[in-house]
Amino acid sequence: MKIGNSFFDTEKKSYIMGILNVTPDSFSDGGKWNDRDKALRHVEQMINEGMDILDVGGESTRPGYVRISESEEIERVCPIIQNIKSQFDIPVSLDTYKPEVAVEGIKAGADLINDIWGLKYDDRMGKVISDFGVACCLMHNKEKAEYSDFEKNLISELKESIDLAINAGIGKDRIILDPGVGFAKDVSENLKCISSIDEIKALGFPVLLGCSRKSVIGKVLDLPVDDRLEGTLATTAIGVLKGAAFIRVHDIKENRRAVDMALAIRNS
Numbered sequence: 001m002k003i004g005n006s007f008f009d010t011e012k013k014s015y016i017m018g019i020l021n022v023t024p025d026s027f028s029d030g031g032k033w034n035d036r037d038k039a040l041r042h043v044e045q046m047i048n049e050g051m052d053i054l055d056v057g058g059e060s061t062r063p064g065y066v067r068i069s070e071s072e073e074i075e076r077v078c079p080i081i082q083n084i085k086s087q088f089d090i091p092v093s094l095d096t097y098k099p100e101v102a103v104e105g106i107k108a109g110a111d112l113i114n115d116i117w118g119l120k121y122d123d124r125m126g127k128v129i130s131d132f133g134v135a136c137c138l139m140h141n142k143e144k145a146e147y148s149d150f151e152k153n154l155i156s157e158l159k160e161s162i163d164l165a166i167n168a169g170i171g172k173d174r175i176i177l178d179p180g181v182g183f184a185k186d187v188s189e190n191l192k193c194i195s196s197i198d199e200i201k202a203l204g205f206p207v208l209l210g211c212s213r214k215s216v217i218g219k220v221l222d223l224p225v226d227d228r229l230e231g232t233l234a235t236t237a238i239g240v241l242k243g244a245a246f247i248r249v250h251d252i253k254e255n256r257r258a259v260d261m262a263l264a265i266r267n268s
Contacts, residue, residue: 004111050256085109118161126168
């Protein structure tokens with residue numbers, strides 16, 4: 001698939017999506033990259049360590065997060081996107097579920113909209129993505145963590161997002177799916193998300209896996225957020241072996257090595 005000016009071979013390869021949160025309150029790195037120069041140096045470091053695509057977020061979506069206004073989110077993300085695109089040749093994803101933010105972010109240079117509500121939060125989002133012709137990542141999420149059969153519900157609810165995208169005119173070659181680890185799921189359900197990557201891929205779209213430093217790792221291993229690298233690497237390797245095309249992470253160098261090793265095994 002094409003994202004911005006870059007082509008991604010989502011069948012044969014797996015790619016690293018680096019995380020840049022320009023927020024004061026993200027669960028892992030809140031406040032670290034609010035300064036423009038620090039953020040740009042960090043982007044450069046991530047590129048040098050093997051990042052393939054960058055995901056910029058302006059609102060924390062950790063459990064219990066406080067929703068900020070569209071204008072505040074735009075003020076956070078658009079200047080840094082413009083700076084990144086002017087200095088680096090890398091595709092940029094914008095992590096937002098708000099159509100107004102998406103419009104301004106795309107105008108600033110975003111190549112992909114990463115919607116944590118899978119187009120279900122605001123029915124205008126699909127048209128925005130379609131009109132601008134950018135790619136999108138549709139994540140599984142819901143208001144209440146209620147399931148009659150988790151794995152069946154996960155697949156059927158992702159299909160609902162796919163239908164919303166296609167009905168809005170978004171090309172099938174511009175859609176990525178994300179099972180939504182850490183969103184509206186308990187520990188057991190989060191683990192099932194990771195083990196179900198191959199089933200999600202069977203829907204016919206590339207899959208993104210985002211487990212980096214998340215609470216499921218902390219709860220399984222009984223570790224704080226700043227000590228979850230090894231657990232993250234395990235999810236990365238398993239995700240690649242099950243066919244995930246994109247791995248969204250904070251720690252680029254270590255996950256790059258895990259991806260490359262897992263790919264070598266998968267392609268052997």
